[in-house]
Amino acid sequence: MYAYDKYDHALVNSRVAEFRDQVERRVRGELTEEEFRPLRLMNGLYLQLHAYMLRVAVPYGTLSADQMRTLAHIARKYDKGYGHFTTRQNIQYNWPKLSDTPDILQELADVEMHAIQTSGNCIRNVTTDQFAGATADEVADPRPYAELIRQWSSFHPEFSFLPRKFKIAITGADIDRAAVKWHDIGLVVKKNDAGEIGFEVLVGGGMGRTPVIAKTIRDFLPEADLLSYLEAILRVYNEQGRRDNKYKARIKILVDALGADEYARQTEEEWQKIKDLPIDFPAEEAARIKAFFAPPPLQVLSDNVPAVDELASKNFLFDAWLKNNTNQHKVPGHVNVTISLKPHGGIPGDATAEQMDLVAALADEYSQGELRISHEQNLILPHVAKKDLPAIWTDLDEAGLGIPNAGLLTDMIACPGLDYCSLANARSIPLAQELGKRFDDFKRLQDIGPLKIKISGCINSCGHHHAGHIGILGVDRKGEENYQLLLGGSGAEDASKAAILGPGFDEIGIIDAVEKVVAVYLGERNEGEEFLATYRRVGPDVFKEAVYGTR
Template sequence: MYRYDQYDFQIVKERAAQYRDQVRRRLSGELSEDEFRPLRLQNGLYMQRHAYMLRIAVPYGLLSSAQMRMFAHIAREHDRNYGHFTTRQNIQFNWIELEETPDILDKLASVEMHAIQTSGNCIRNITSDEYCGIAPDEIVDPRPFAEILREWSTFHPEFAYLPRKFKIAINGSVEDRAATALHDIGLHAVKNEQGEVGFKVLVGGGMGRTPILGSVIREFLPWQHLLSYIEAIMRVYNQHGRRDNIYKARIKILVKAIGIEEFQRQTEEEWQDLKNGPSTIPQEEVDRVAAYFAPPNYESLPATDAAVEQLKAEDKAFANWIKRNVKGHKTPGYKAVVLSLKKTGVPPGDATDDQIELVADLADRYSFGELRVTHEQNLVLADVKQSDLIALWKEAKANGLATPNIGLLTDIICCPGGDFCSLANAKSIPIAADIAERFDNLDFQHDIGEIELNISGCINSCGHHHIGHIGILGVDKDGSEWYQVSIGGSQGNESSIGKIIGPSFAANQMPEVIDRLLQVYLRDRIEDERFIDTARRIGIAPFKEHVYATPIKIAHPAGEDAYA
């Protein structure tokens, strides 16, 4: 994986020292909270409902075991013994004391990490496919390009104060596992007729208040021009993006306002002055960065392992785990293993300090000391020998990390919501907990098959509710917490935005609402049809009719019952 060079070390060291002095001045009263706010946000420190929250950047979701152990240390020494992995492949700590944050940044720097550009109107953490480098359907390993983008975008002076935050995702495989259509800029690897590698470029995607799928601005961009073309896009946005209205400031609003054809025209015009200039990426630079991502020392192994096949036949729990949590690998004899952070009773994406430390140990023993964070708030060991799968499963299971539910109903994506976030309209975690408990039957989950359920506590969509097969959005209704339900959303090659089925529901109605949606799916599906395919085929009307056909009972705290 990438290692800091002298420039990275110097940048992070100077930023940490600068921030330490800023905190000193805030604590002494030299800086007011209004003056300190932009300074702390530049270092990933947010003020939430109860305490400060620190968001740490995990570039393209890739971690070393040493970095993972530092997360365990921070959770243990500076938080309440856990961390929260996010849909942006980062980690957040929700109970941070301001006085301790300079020490935390110094500790992060010691393992080549920081919290720079995890907030603010700048280019945020570059995200990618969690299976990059090992996916059987990979066209090109996107990690070198993601790293080049990271180096280019960090402290880029022209793009430090954009109209609004800016997110870039890069995908190197046939299947889009980086949700490129839902980003300000999405980059999807393709090959032209000559077999040359380039990128399809999408702009103007995003969720939040105005969910929009990105539009293709270029079908094929040679990789050499990746930086210059993105710079052209950024310049058009920086010049014309709105700064008078925070809700109309994202690039998707600009693209929608002027049209994709005009945006494309302006970008191409801007690009003519940048094309073949200093931002052109030479082969030598790609080779330099790619060397950090050279394949590990794989052994020559058989394609299957007899002991694994035998245990699959004998042990249903192991077979289910293999089916749901073990993924393909381009190297024979190896697999990628997803460690589930979705055990019933645990907030989705949360991991204790002991679990974080254990995962670091597992990475050292089973996966060349590396691991990844997924968009779905789970963890991946990317290079596991098939002969190690049984031992790994037993350890993961003993520590609550082997729930065989990846891609199933209880693999819920969920933001921290109103329990922590000051922007949230409603709580998310209790809704996820109630649904997970209601459907905590793995046989049932395996029977209904793949389904994505995403929950956000507010319209900002940190839980990606817009692209859930079932999406749940917390809304404020006369001072009370209610939940709006949508169906038909999806990420990937066939991305779509979910459609709201009708009026919102009270919190304790939500498990029954999900049950009724599933009843329609089980009634109307054809053979092994997925939920999303059934929803697309029959539309939302049958789901809406069944959900609202009879009132759903609400149990009031006082003990009186009513019906919606």
């Protein structure tokens, strides 16, 4: 993984010192909250319903065991003993004291972490595949490119005050685990007919009030032209994006207004003006960055491990965990382990300080001291030898982290909702908890199979409900919490936008409605057919009739 150089250290430490002065001035009353707001947002500090919230960057979701220990320490010392892992592969602390935030940022800086550009109208944390560099199905590891984008975009003078926040995702695999089509810019690493590395470039995706799936504006961009082409895309957006209405300020609105072909034409025109400027990374810098992501020295091992097979034959939960929570590694005899942060009846994405310490210890012992965060709010141990799986699962299970539900119905995405967020209209967390309890049967979950439920507490869509096979959106109906049911969304390579099925429900009603939808699927599916395929084949009417009693 990437290690800071002297410039990174100087930059981050100077930002901490600057913010410490700003916080002290705010505490003394020399800055009003209005004056302080843009300063704190530049450092990832929000003011939510009950307290400040600090969002810490985890670039492209990769961190070390030592960094995870620091996150655990911060949760224990400065918060209420837990952290919340997010869909941008970051972590949030919901209860820090304002006066403590400079000390938190300094402790982060000491282990090469920060909270810069995790908020504000700038380029946010670049996200990618949680299995990047460790999966058998990728063209190339996308993380070096994500790191180059991070370095290029951090404090970029033109793009620090964009019309609206800006999100980039990149994947190097045929299976899209990074939801690139739902981002302002999506990048897919690919090879051309000559075997050269490059990118498919998509623009204009996003959720919120106006959900839009990104459009391809270039089928193949050579590797060496990445940064200058991104700069051209952003220059067009920065010049023409709406600034008079924040609800129409995202690039998706501009791309829709101009049309993808016209946006591509203007980007190419702008690119011709700047592509020969010293924007793109020189070959030696690309090589330097890529060296940080060299694969670990894993030995080829046998995929046949009798001890694993024996435990799986005796323990249903371990067998289910093997099937659902492990992903094939590029090196034989190894896997990537998904640690589900979705315990039945628990809060999606939350982990206690003790759990974070345990995961860090497991990373040191079994996964080369490396960890990942997925955009589905789970943790990953990459590079794990299959022979170590029984020991890992036993330790996780004892800590309440051995849940074998990755990719299943209870592996839900949920935003913080009205329990924390000042923008929310409805609660998301209690709804996720009750759904987890309603479907608290592993054999039933296995029978249902892969099914993604995503819950948002408001139209801002932080829970990605538009991309859920089953999406739930909380809204305000005359002062009461009301939940809309959406079906048919996808965040994968077959991206699709979920559609509202009908009128909304109260909390109990929406849980009953989900159960009816699942029952229809089980009755209508063909052998081996997953939920989304069934929905697309039979259409919404049969589901609508079961839920509402009418088509």
